[in-house]
Amino acid sequence: MDLLRAIEIASSGLSAQRRRMDVIASNLTNMNTTRTPSGEPYRRRDVVMRSAEPEGGSFARVFQGEMERSARGVEVADVRESRAPFPKVYRPNHPDADESGYVRLPNVNMLEELGDLALTQRSYEAGLQVIAAAKTLLQKTLDTLR
Amino acid sequence: MRDKTEISAASARLSRAKPAGQGPSKSAASKAKAAPAAPRPAAGTPDANIAVGELLSELRRALGEGAKRMAGLFDDAASALRAVLDLSARRQGVIAANVANKDTPGYRAKDVDFASELRAAIDGGADRVTLSRTAQGHIAPAAGAATLDPAVVEREGAPFRPDGNTVDIDREMLSLGENAMAYNAALQLLAKKIALLRYAVGDGGNR
Numbered sequence: 411m412d413l414l415r416a417i418e419i420a421s422s423g424l425s426a427q428r429r430r431m432d433v434i435a436s437n438l439t440n441m442n443t444t445r446t447p448s449g450e451p452y453r454r455r456d457v458v459m460r461s462a463e464p465e466g467g468s469f470a471r472v473f474q475g476e477m478e479r480s481a482r483g484v485e486v487a488d489v490r491e492s493r494a495p496f497p498k499v500y501r502p503n504h505p506d507a508d509e510s511g512y513v514r515l516p517n518v519n520m521l522e523e524l525g526d527l528a529l530t531q532r533s534y535e536a537g538l539q540v541i542a543a544a545k546t547l548l549q550k551t552l553d554t555l556r
Numbered sequence: 557m558r559d560k561t562e563i564s565a566a567s568a569r570l571s572r573a574k575p576a577g578q579g580p581s582k583s584a585a586s587k588a589k590a591a592p593a594a595p596r597p598a599a600g601t602p603d604a605n606i607a608v609g610e611l612l613s614e615l616r617r618a619l620g621e622g623a624k625r626m627a628g629l630f631d632d633a634a635s636a637l638r639a640v641l642d643l644s645a646r647r648q649g650v651i652a653a654n655v656a657n658k659d660t661p662g663y664r665a666k667d668v669d670f671a672s673e674l675r676a677a678i679d680g681g682a683d684r685v686t687l688s689r690t691a692q693g694h695i696a697p698a699a700g701a702a703t704l705d706p707a708v709v710e711r712e713g714a715p716f717r718p719d720g721n722t723v724d725i726d727r728e729m730l731s732l733g734e735n736a737m738a739y740n741a742a743l744q745l746l747a748k749k750i751a752l753l754r755y756a757v758g759d760g761g762n763r
Contacts, residue, residue, distance in 0.1 A: 412645035416652040423656025430659075459660040461653075481646075481653040481708070484660055533658050536725055540652045543736045547648070550740065551641075554747045 413544045413551075415481070420540040422462055422483030427534040429486045430457045434527050441518045444506040451506075452516040454492035459484050492517050613692050634749050639677035640742035643670060647735050650708055654728050661719040665711040667731070670738075673707065 433455050443452040462483040494517040502511035647668040657663040715724050 412642070412649050416645070416648040419649060419652040419656050423652075423658070426656070426659075459657070461657055461660055461663060481649040481666070482657070483653065484656040529659075532725070533655075536655045536658065536729060539729065540648075540655050540732060543732055544648055544652070547645070547736060547739050547743075550743055554743055554750065 413548045416544040417541050419481060419483040420537045420544070422485060423537040424534060424541075426457070426459055426484045426486050427530050427537065430459075430530050431527070431534075433457050433489060434523055434530060437518050437523050438520070438527075440516060441520060443516055444504070444513060451496050451514050452518065454494065454516065454518045455489050456492065457486045458488040458490055460487040461485075634746060636674075636678050637742045637746045637749070639674055641739060641746070643668065643673055643677065644735050644739040644742070648732075648739075651728055651732050651735060654723050655725070655732075657721075658723045658725055658728075659721070661721055663721050663723065665722045665724065665728070666708045667711050669707060669709050 437454050440452040446452050462485040496514040496517050498512045498514055500511055501507055501513045504513045507513045647670065650666050650668055654665050654667075711722065711727075715722070
């Protein structure tokens with residue numbers, strides 16, 4: 411059933427975007443975190459997406475996936491930490507300041523995160539629309555034969 | 557209609573092979589139901605056994621064909637509509653994949669060449685790859701599984717993005733609506749056809 415497949419693909423997009431939203435939330439929350447278990451300030455994280463391979467499971471499912479190699483869902487392949495340098499500010503009273511009074515802050519840029527957040531939202535909405543469209547088509551198909 | 561003649565041809569072959577005195581062969585339709593459970597003719601008549609096997613495989617083929625052509629029950633227009641529904645359902649999947657992969661680096665936006673695929677589907681798809689059974693032991697392909705996926709092409713004129721992704725979300729949303737509209741149109745026409753059939757079956761206007 412191709413329309414169900416469309417819904418499946420779109421929902422893989424939704425979960426990937428949700429995951430991205432989690433990462434953005436984590437970045438924004440840790441905007442001022444100067445100490446992490448590794449000893450350095452929080453590093454900005456970002457998701458890496460890739461086209462999903464046909465999932466395992468029943469033979470029919472894998473076969474279907476191979477037949478429809480063209481239309482693929484998406485998955486989060488990795489969550490990477492940013493290698494960007496930490497900005498330094500002069501705050502001699504800060505508990506994490508070094509000898510010369512500088513504090514290394516997380517390499518999170520709030521504007522960048524908010525931009526990403528808006529994009530994630532749009533992507534999520536687009537996925538929802540695809541699902542709604544497929545659902546309507548399915549419903550109408552069922553109604554035709556009533 | 558073709559399926560029915562196939563069935564009756566097969567059952568005629570069986571009744572020929574049957575030993576005399578087993579009663580007249582039933583109608584083709586009741587035969588179709590009874591066939592899987594039909595008692596085998598007396599052992600020791602190899603001809604009859606072959607005929608039953610042949611009948612079964614013929615029946616299976618005819619039934620599979622029948623299911624595949626459910627829309628063909630009506631006429632050519634209905635099977636063309638079926639092709640439209642099929643294609644737009646697949647296109648929906650391709651668009652869904654594009655939207656889902658909106659942020660995948662290196663992903664190339666894809667699309668189904670609707671016009672040429674539809675033409676191929678209506679013309680009977682001479683250039684399409686189909687699964688066929690060349691021996692009795694082969695598994696019968698499921699209805700509708702006989703043709704491979706429609707050719708999926710990469711979208712042209714896609715905007716350039718540094719990460720190599722070519723999905724234009726506005727365009728995808730436009731295609732989504734366009735595709736849904738095509739699907740709806742075909743569906744409505746098919747509904748009319750069914751309504752017409754119902755009207756004929758239901759004693760015209762005297763219901």
